[in-house]
Amino acid sequence: MAGERAAELVRELHRAAGGHLPPFRAEGLRQTLEEMRVLYERNQADVSEAKSGRTDLIFLVRFRHCCLLRNQRCILAYLYDRLLRIRALRWEYGSVLPNTIQFHMSAEEVEWFNRYKKSLATYMRSVGGEEGLDLTQDIKPPKSLYIEVRCLRDYGEFEIDDGTTILLKKNSQHFLPRWKCEQLIRQGVLEHILS
Amino acid sequence: MSEAYFPVGPGLGLEENFLSLDDILMSQEKLPGRAESTLPPLTFALGQGVSTGDSIPEGSKLEIPLWLAKGLYESKRRIISVELPKIYKEAWRTVFSADASVVDLHKMGPYYYRFGSQLLNFDNPENPEIAQTILQTFISRFRRIMDSSQNAYNEDASALVARLDELERALFRAGQKELNDFQCWEKGQASQITASSLVQNYGKRKFTDMDG
Numbered sequence: 564m565a566g567e568r569a570a571e572l573v574r575e576l577h578r579a580a581g582g583h584l585p586p587f588r589a590e591g592l593r594q595t596l597e598e599m600r601v602l603y604e605r606n607q608a609d610v611s612e613a614k615s616g617r618t619d620l621i622f623l624v625r626f627r628h629c630c631l632l633r634n635q636r637c638i639l640a641y642l643y644d645r646l647l648r649i650r651a652l653r654w655e656y657g658s659v660l661p662n663t664i665q666f667h668m669s670a671e672e673v674e675w676f677n678r679y680k681k682s683l684a685t686y687m688r689s690v691g692g693e694e695g696l697d698l699t700q701d702i703k704p705p706k707s708l709y710i711e712v713r714c715l716r717d718y719g720e721f722e723i724d725d726g727t728t729i730l731l732k733k734n735s736q737h738f739l740p741r742w743k744c745e746q747l748i749r750q751g752v753l754e755h756i757l758s
Numbered sequence: 759m760s761e762a763y764f765p766v767g768p769g770l771g772l773e774e775n776f777l778s779l780d781d782i783l784m785s786q787e788k789l790p791g792r793a794e795s796t797l798p799p800l801t802f803a804l805g806q807g808v809s810t811g812d813s814i815p816e817g818s819k820l821e822i823p824l825w826l827a828k829g830l831y832e833s834k835r836r837i838i839s840v841e842l843p844k845i846y847k848e849a850w851r852t853v854f855s856a857d858a859s860v861v862d863l864h865k866m867g868p869y870y871y872r873f874g875s876q877l878l879n880f881d882n883p884e885n886p887e888i889a890q891t892i893l894q895t896f897i898s899r900f901r902r903i904m905d906s907s908q909n910a911y912n913e914d915a916s917a918l919v920a921r922l923d924e925l926e927r928a929l930f931r932a933g934q935k936e937l938n939d940f941q942c943w944e945k946g947q948a949s950q951i952t953a954s955s956l957v958q959n960y961g962k963r964k965f966t967d968m969d970g
Contacts, residue, residue, distance in 0.1 A: 566825070570786050577779045582763030582956055622830075622837060623798050629829030640777045644765060651763035655954040702761070706949050751953040757946065 565602070565630035569595045569637030576644055582655075584648045587669040592638065599634050602627045649676050653683065654699055657746050700742055710741045712753040721747075761955070768925075771875050780924065784869040785825040785876070789843060793818050794836040824876060831880055840880045842888075843867070851891045858895040859902055863923035870923040871896060899926065907933025911941060 572591050579585045606627045613620040649672055652660060658680050665673065688695035718731035723743055731737070731752070747753045769775035774785065797814040814820070820838065822830075827840050844850060845866045853861065863870045874892045878885050906918055907930045919930060942948050 566823075570782070573779050573782045577783055619798060625830065626826075629826055632829070633825050636776060637782055640766075640779055640782055643777050644779055647765065648763055652956065654762035655956045703949055703951060710951075745951055748951045749954045749957065751957040754953075755951045757950050 565598065565627075566633045566637065568598065569634045569641075572641045573637050576641055582648050582651050584645065584652070584664060584667050586667045587645070587672065589669060592641075595634055595638060599631055602631050602634075606631075645672065646675065650679060652676075653679060656750060657699070658684075700745060705741055708741055709738055710744070711756040711758065712737055712739055712744055712748065713756055715752060715754050718747070718752050763956075768872060772878055774876070780869075781872070784872045784924075785828070786823050787867060787869060787873055788821045789824050789827050790841045791820045791822050791827060792839045792841065793820060794839050797837070824873065828876075828879060840877075840882070842877065842882065842884065843873075845870070846874055846877060846888050846891075848884075848887075851887060854891050854895045858898045861895075862921045863899075863926070864921055868924050871925045900929075903930055904933060906930070908937055910934070911937055 568591055572588055572595070575585060575588070606624055609620045609624050609627075613624060649668065652664065653676070656664075660676070668676070683698075687698055690696050714731045714733055714735045714737070717733050720728045721731050722728045724740060729737060729739075736756070744753050748755050765780075766775060766778045768778045768780040768784070774781045793814050793816055796816050822838070827838070830838050831840060867873060871892055874888060877888060882888075903922065903926050906915065910918075915930075915934075919927060922930060939948070
């Protein structure tokens with residue numbers, strides 16, 4: 564059945580709930596494009612025959628055309644939804660992605676991610692006065708400048724504003740400036756403790 | 759649910775949303791149909807009973823996905839006619855009007871409402887009744903869904919959710935999220951910075967997903 568491969572791509576992506584990014588299916592995409600190429604070529608041949616009087620071919624041409632449109636739609640939706648997921652990663656993880664995720668992206672998607680990063684950074688520099696404004700900070704309204712955090716895994720040394728470095732060891736507890744550690748909390752390195 | 763990822767939502771009524779994954783899967787659902795004239799051999803088999811290489815005789819039954827039916831259907835020149843899936847037929851409509859809340863809509867085709875709205879694209883004399891049934895079904899089931907999504911806190915609702923259609927599930931999830939957020943706020947945890955849900959997921963999957 565035509566369009567089945569493309570639908571399988573969409574189905575897999577849909578199954579990965581909650582913004583999770585499944586591996587890029589380059590092979591499935593290539594097969595779908597190949598199927599479309601074959602459909603298109605047959606249609607071209609049949610269209611010229613239909614013009615010279617064989618009206619019985621019109622149905623077939625139309626059928627193939629439907630399949631072409633369907634495949635096109637599936638592929639576009641597949642790629643677009645992946646981009647939405649990748650864009651979300653920038654906000655959830657910060658600008659550097661872990662290797663396991665990069666591994667799931669195609670070269671073009673990595674390129675797109677880098678450009679998105681750049682335009683977001685340019686925008687954030689342009690708002691909020693001299694220094695710019697980090698929009699990814701303070702997603703939730705802050706209540707205090709310093710927060711209590713516990714380290715969930717060995718992270719290594721970490722430098723804070725006043726120049727001192729602290730060692731983030733597993734299970735150690737620290738009292739740190741909020742803006743410094745918000746991203747580490749998002750990444751699951753630190754845990755925010757409420758008193 | 760990741761806070762930064764907003765998927766493209768499904769369309770409304772007769773419209774399909776081009777980029778919505780939900781709508782693509784919905785239109786992949788099969789629909790019984792009938793060939794109204796002799797059709798040429800289709801290069802790709804159209805399901806059961808049709809062998810490639812032979813032409814399809816007039817009146818033979820077809821199982822076609824909704825997207826194809828929409829593409830081939832024409833009210834003026836009948837190439838194919840579309841029949842109703844049994845769940846939208848008179849017999850089932852009676853069931854729905856008796857008590858809609860007992861029906862397992864997920865088993866009956868996970869996109870009951872969206873698929874039903876799409877059927878209105880085909881000129882069928884029963885269209886007004888179908889539309890009316892879908893609406894009434896939704897109205898009579900909605901109260902229960904909303905009630906349970908707002909009150910089942912930290913409880914296992916899988917038995918209830920298993921019987922819901924995709925649209926109802928989305929509503930249920932929205933209600934549950936709102937309930938959880940509210941409980942968080944009441945406990946004074948709303949200002950707590952939490953690890954991103956994506957990060958939590960990837961942490962869990964790290965080892966299982968390597969071969970993926």
